[in-house]
Amino acid sequence: MVSLTRLLVTGIATALQVNALPVADSNPAGTPVVKRETATSAECNPLLTADCPPVKALATSISDDFTSASDNYHIVSFEDQVTYDEDGLTLTLAERWDNPSLKSNFYIMFGKVEVVLKAATGQGIISSFYLQSDDLDEIDLEWFGGDPYEVQTNFFSKGNVTTYDRGGYHNIADPTANFHNYTIDWNYDKLTFYFDGNVIRELANDTSSGYPQSPMYLRTGIWAGGDPSNQPGTIEWAGGLTDYSQAPFSMHIKHLVVSDYSSGTEYKYTDQSGAWTSIEAEGGEVLGRVDQANEEFALLVSGQELDDTSSNMAQSQPSLVLLNRLLSLKEPSHFLLCIDSLFQSSFHFTRELVRCLPKETPVIYLSFETINAPSFATDFLRCDQRSIQDITNNVSKLHKDSTSKKLVLIDSLNFIKNEELASFIRSIADPQTIVFGTYHQNIPRTSPAQSELKDIPPALSLLQFIASSIFEISPINVVENGVNKEGTIEEEVMESYLSKLYLPKNICNRDTYKLILTNRRKSGRALIYKFKIDSQSHTFSVFTEEKDTDEQQPQTEADLLRSLTTFSLTTSSRQQQAKEQVDLPFLEAQSFGAGGAIVYEYEKDDDYDEDDPYEDPF
DSSP states (O other): OOOHHHHHHHHHHHHHHHHHSOSEEEOTTOOEEEOOOOTTOOSSOTTTOTTOOOEEBOOSEEEEOOSSOOTTEEEEEOGGGEEEETTEEEEEEOSTTOOOEEEESSBBSSEEEEEEEEOOOSTTEEEEEEEEETTOOEEEEEEETTOTTEEEEEEESTTOOSOOOOOEEEEOSOTTTSOEEEEEEEOSSEEEEEETTEEEEEEETTOTTOOOOSOEEEEEEEEETTOTTSOHHHHHHHTSOOOGGGOOEEEEEEEEEEEESSOSSEEEEOSSSOOGGGEEEETSOTTTTHHHHHHHHHHHHTTOOTGGGHHHHHHTOHHHHHHHHHHTTOSOOOEEEEEEOSSSOSHHHHHHHHHHSOTTOOEEEEESSOSSOOTTOSEEEEOTTSOHHHHHHHHHHTTTTOOSOEEEEEEOGGGSOHHHHHHHHHHHOBTTEEEEEEEESSSOOOGGGOOSSTTOOOHHHHHHHHOSEEEEEEEOOOEETTEEOTTOOOHHHHHHHHHTTOOOTTTTTOSEEEEEEEEEOTTSOEEEEEEEEETTTTEEEEOOOOOOTGGGSOOOHHHHHHTOOSSOTTOOHHHHHHHHHSOOTTOOOOOSSSOOOOOOOOOOOTTOOTTOTTOOOO
């Protein structure tokens, strides 16, 4: 629980930290020492100077693991105390007056930032990660070395320190003993902080303290807030006096992803208001790449490279973003059902899922079919001779103290009785545990899973009903010039083979296959997308099927008119098709007769979730 003392001194300490802690101080030898840069320092403040030069825009998305020095950042101070190795970036405070820090060589104009960080231990030692603008807007994350259960979020607007109620303290698992994922989503209307994928604070652009809204660079560093030379309020805020005999103190960054929501080469202040609407993006647009930035961000945080999916990125397909978010466990979907068959098993797709997981994710493998543990499994549990209760008890004991999400893989659900399926999945899945279960279709059920109760739905129907996302895998027929390439077969022939349990060579379990994704949104709607998955190159693309010749004929004028609505005269054929597939009771059109207007009767659709980026109102 946040201490009462900490809450009482927050405002005083913040004021002292901002106003009294200098950017430069001197050690006993008289050498200047750079300390924590604060909300009162800037080389050229555009609020005070009309001709400040424009700043370099990132205008893309980047990912750094800091196994070596990055061109995206430079060391500000104490170069000898900044190191890179296979575990990432380390900033070390080795003795009094040390203050190593790193700063970005770019600015972002709204965007999303995710850092995987382990804070330093030590009373009075502060680990800082923050965004700051030249006109003194600021977004902060700070950790206290003497408090293993808190992180502070904070913000400033134009260096305003007249109020002291901006800081927020959040109880979290030990940030000094383990790496955690901290995310800042900064947009023009809202600022959101995340801890390990969960929202810990939201700030709307309507506070009396102002709102950060000008181009920002990134900076991170470690410093001694508990140094005896600091003001008493700062020392109290930092958790007490620093004991330098316990040095060195080190903070670590394993991974850092940055996505800029705006485009262009430079960001320029056009006046001295500091308002985001006054910022000009040279050769681009403020907030001109929000959707693309979120797509890139989802790929980078899942460990993928933008180059590997450049064709996907160019299409800017929301469906690809959704797929990547599901596979990296970023999308709230707690039961993932994978349906495979004799012709295309889930083998390759399961490994695609594991490849997209954050590195720290534990993978618990529940096997009813094999005695061999896959190499990616953190834990392996043979289930063929265990009761359902025994399995759930064992799973609940694994990684129970972990603060990151864990994945439970079940191979396969065919071996569980129908009446036990729902309770089994419910007993395992929770906000921190994602269940990925495979169900083999076209395979006879084994006797242990036969239901002893009447009126129980078929297993597959039940699983499809309770799953939040469904991945249906099937072979893909590669067609060139209207002719199937060697090694592929027609679907009708495939079904015939399956009925005879005949599996032809060079057909089954290829590393390129078709995936149909069904994702249920909170509004109750189901989104259905088709993908081509290439597990050899690890690329995903939207699956397009060959159209019949009749479908490729030019549309007549009447056909084009049928695609129009009074809501939008440019309704796409995709929207029209979606509208026709769903029986929407609020649309009634006058038939095409002797002419006249097209009339629609409209009522609000209560199922439509306008905040969901994947929802389609049609």
